[in-house]
Amino acid sequence: MTDQTSTVVDVSTLYIVPTPIGNLGDISQRALSVLSHVDLIAAEDTRHTGKLLSHFGIATRTYALHDHNEQQKADTLIQRLQGGESIALVSDAGTPLISDPGYHLVHRCRAAGVRVVPLPGACAIITALSASGLPSDRFSFEGFLPPKSKGRQDKFTELASDPRTMIFYESPHRILDALADMKHVLGDDRKVVLARELTKTYETIHGAPLGELIPWLEEDTNRIRGEMVLLVAGHRAEKSDLPxxxxxxxxxxxxxxxxxxxxxxxxxxxxxxxxxxxxxxxxxx
Structure with a gap:
């Protein structure tokens, strides 16, 4: 194992820095060091990130980089990187680019020959998968489900025969509708694990066939609150009678x-x- 602690940050380098998904104790020492020593932090929401930085006593300047301005602002940040500055990219929670802004900046940095250094850290999909009890040797991350019923059903139809564990993000106000659409396409018996409020006080990880999971959620409205990850068991083909x-x-x-x-x-x-x-x-x- 190589000790890299002597050099905290390098010039002309973009650092991808994961932040906690709930429990502030999950931030790494390396992440804190990078955030403290870079010239600038590109943040999805500067107010949200400001609270995190204040908690840890970090005074580094922030710069708003979100879905609505990333393509316009990416070139400005690349110019600063090429001019010798070091920049950290963070999202509101978890690892940047995973259903969060950052793709356009990283893509253009690599095309421009700017060094990109990723830090390991919190990620809701991996945290949920590790505790789900579903197969983890092969999985697919599908991001947020479509907001409309037809779009969701089309998505589930497209993935119905996928043998991999499938992972989705969903919002509390759509979770029951999304599960109803999933049940309509995949049936009562498909195993689903709901992971909510990961690393937080009311963390819940509950798995059941769809026919049982939906009534379980409907029993208590507290069970459909908070940040949610859905993990769906992959399709298992029945034994073939073909020669x-x-x-x-x-x-x-x-x-x-x-x-x-x-x-x-x-x-x-x-x-x-x-x-x-x-x-x-x-x-x-």
Missing amino acids: PESTRALSLLAAELPLKKAAALTAELYQVKKNALYKWGLENL
Whole structure:
């Protein structure tokens, strides 16, 4: 392990600095050092970040960088970086760029050859996943769900056959509607874990099939308050009755042909149902 504590910050460097998602004790010593020594802190909400800095006695100047001005302000910050300043990028909570501003700035910094240094730290999706009890070897982060019912149902239909654990952010005032749409598409039995108020006083991590989770939430309005992460178990294909040789053939043909065409040819060769082969291909190839 290399000791980097002697050099706190470097010139002409953008630091990506995670901040606590609730418990202030989760900020790292390195994050505090960087925030104290950079020339400028680019913050999603300077008032919110100001409270954090005040708590830790940090007087570094802040600069507003949010969804509405990032594309316009990114070039200004790059010019300052190229002029020798060091800048820390923070969001209101957690790791910047994860459903938060920062992508355009980081993308342009890298294109301009400006050094970008990421610090490890708090991230709600990883915190929730680690305690969910759902498979964590493969997962997808889908961000915030669409605000309208049709958009949500379209999203769940698109992901219905995804075998990975899926992670979403959702707001308290839409959580019950979102779960109802999820149940409509994925069914009563799909396992979902709701993680809310992570690292805070009323932290709750509760998992159940959708048919049980929704009534559990409706029992107590306190259960639908606060910041929320939804973790959805991936699709598990039922055991196939297809002959193994037919699925091997489909795998080979699908590497060269569209799946529908490969399924039709395989069905003729092995006298099995084309739709069953096509479904198997969608779930396994």
